[in-house]
Amino acid sequence: MGYDLHITRAGNWLDAQAQPIGRDEWNSYAGQHAALVEAGWTDWADVGRQPVYELTGRDEEGPALGWHRGEVNVSGETIEYLPELVAIAADLHANVVGDDGENYTAEGPVGVIADI
Secondary structure (H helix, E strand, O other), X not given: OOOOEEEEOOOOHHHHHHOOOOHHHHHHHHHHOOOEEEEEEEXXXXXXXXXXXXXXXXXXXXXXXXXXXXXXXXXXXXXXXXXXXXXXHHHOOOEEEEOOOOEEEOOEEEOOOOOO
């Protein structure tokens, strides 16, 4: 099951525009990354058409990564790809953050209380 993550420089992904990853910076990085393949686009009303990249390198389909308003949205099978996503975030001097605000390392969420 997929869970959306965010690659952002802000502490909270909702504040990504305060410490943005630039659109050109992201597209340049993604275009040169060996495991990211352009796989379509998203049309955003506020920023226009943006490319979407798929994280490849395994047999199964990887998550989709796309820039929007200062962050990189990650959707699809995200948890299985945490090591790769954390490495991408580190390259961008950013963090991987979940929808609920939890931070992720290559091993999983940090500071989240497990369900009992």
